[in-house]
Amino acid sequence: MPQPWLQARHLDYAYATGPLAVRDVSLTAAQGSMTALIGSNGSGKSTVIRMLAGLLKPLAGSILLGELPFEDWQPRLRARQVAYVPQSTATAFPFRVLDLVLSGRAPYTPALRFENARDAEKAMEALEAAGAAHLADRPFTSLSGGERQMVILARALAQEPRLLLLDEPSSSLDLKHRANLIRTLTRLRESRHLSVIMTTHDLQLTSGFDHILALRRGEAAAAGTPDEVLRDKVLSDIYGDPNVRAHRMGNQTLVWVDV
Amino acid sequence: MTGQPEPIALPLTAPVAARVFRALAILTLVLAASVAVGLAVGSQRIHPSSLFADSVSRTLFFRLRLPRVLMGLVIGASLAATGAALQALFRNPLADPYTLGVSGGGALGASIAIALGWSARVAGIPLVFIASFAGAMLAVTLVRTIARTGAMMLPGALLLSGVVVNLITAAGVLTIQYLTDPTSALRILRWLIGSLDVVGLEPVGRMLLILGPAWLVLLAFSKQLNLLAIDEDTAATLGVNVRRTETIVYALCALIVGVTVSAGGAIGFVGLVVPHAVRLMFGEDLRIVLPGSLLLGAAFLILADALARTAMPSGELPVGAITGLLGGPVFLWLLRRRQQYSTM
Secondary structure, three states, X not given: OOOEEEEEEEEEEEOOOOOEEEEEEEEEEEOOOEEEEEOOOOOOHXXXXXXXXXXXXXXXXXXXXXXXXXXXXXHHHHOOOEEEEOOOOOOOOOOEHHXXXXXHHHHHOOOOOOOOHHHHHHHHHHHHHOOOHHHOOOEHHHOOHHHHHHHHHHHHHHOOOOEEEEEOOOOOOOHHHHHHHHHHHHHHHHHHOOEEEEEOOOHHHHHHOOEEEEXXXXXXXXXXXXXXXXXXXXXHHHHOOOOXXXXXXOOEEEEEEOO | OOOOOOOOOOOOOXXXXXXXXXXXXXXXXXXHHHHHHHHHOOOOOOOOOHHHHOHHHXXXXXXXXXXXXXXXXXXXXXXXXXXXXXXXXXXXXXXXXXXXXXXXXXXXXXXXXHHHXXXXXEXXXXXXXXXXXXXXXXXXXXXXXXXXXXXXXXXXXXXXXXXXXXXXXXXXXXXXHHXXXXXXXXXXXXXXXXXXXXXXXXXXXXXXXXXXXXXXXXXXXXXXXXXXXXXXXXXXXXXXXXXXXHHHHHHHHHHHHHHHXXXXXXXXXXXXXXXXXXXXXXXXXXXXXHHHHHHHHHHHHHHHHHHHHHOOOOOOOOHHHHHHHHHHHHHHHHHHHHHHHOOO
């Protein structure tokens, strides 16, 4: 097992004056590993991933990126290591898709300089990797939710990160695009040793992941390989519903709820 | 396609620098043509050759017409560029110094200063500039605080609070006019209507001393503003210091609007129409829209003023009336289009 590249320890977070939304959550991600964060709505998944992306400052705990504590990284240099795909991006302006993807090259562009032809190539490659090359010249605002998500994924890939954080990337994707997303991530893991941390409700997608961390009311409720976590009893406990069923079929696990 | 006009064609992967250069070259030509029109048009025809022969034409040209065109250039550029910056910061195509009440705040500040004494100075800077800047800063801070809840910027709350700030400041200006002596009241009224009427080049030079550096700093932020216009979280994860950028750009906008309002009154909708026109022509990239708005805004106000000077056989219309008549309908059209998009 290689040395974990990201180590988050004992993270706490609370919104404004509310109670702790995340309590004592720890998480590591090695090079080329895929980690899924699961849990019911409001369990703190998004809060954890937003802390890892630097959008929320943990109330307590520490995050180590490579050799350095998270907050010691220069933001621009950190942006070359960690990319973030939000749940949805609603831009008010009809940016052209390729320009939007090109913005992922910003951390590599010196101040007062523009992206060059090489950056445009990288942006095109990223669009191809995300299976969205055909959208390059469209206005972003004219795309469907699923198409937008693939474009935002391409923007994150254009950052050439070591670690990709995805917040519910599959929620607006159809079956084909979900499969495509997981294939893309798996391929990048092989070719670039990309590490992935992803929150999701789509448990079936997590069968091929290395590690699953389940949250319940802001605390770690279960952790382990998909084989260990995707079980009737564990899932019933996480989701607070005794009728959750998991069934192994080949190398995938089907999960459903008896109604 | 969604009825989106095609940006002027360049290859799909044309480098950003080439697109910026091309757009700015075209808009510089537009500005040069507008300056020529602005200098040529007026109640008196001034033939170029008479500038050498006739001292009356020379005075008319250099003391009145040239300063007026330059005033249009400076104020138009300022309003349009702040419009573009505010739209990016608020991620709202309807934002503009006028619609957000920033101009109104500036106008109230300036009115107070005029009532206290037009020519007072603090450390060499006219008190009117300072008061107007303070008013504009107060307005933009207020609107921003009301519109922002947590990480979300509410577009409805933004525009409504802009409307309310405008109403409050208008009432404040009226009160001051009522309370002050008749001479000051008349001065405020005349200035409020919005006019580019100046005598001599000194007032323009004084403005440029503050505005020139402010424009440059604003332009230096166009990369960050471009990322912020896409999405705030995205910008933050791409290495933009969001809070710092916001604070600096808000202050710059208040400064620029404050200075222009104190000199030319609250001229509306330039900051709305111009950035939108630049977008339609050259796409959404703020690194084009921001400098492009500076150039096209200057051209737009020079032409609007030329129209104001010649629309009536005798006398002239206030330039604010022209920009309002042109800009109001564009605002309504944008509002309608936005509802159809329903991206928020």
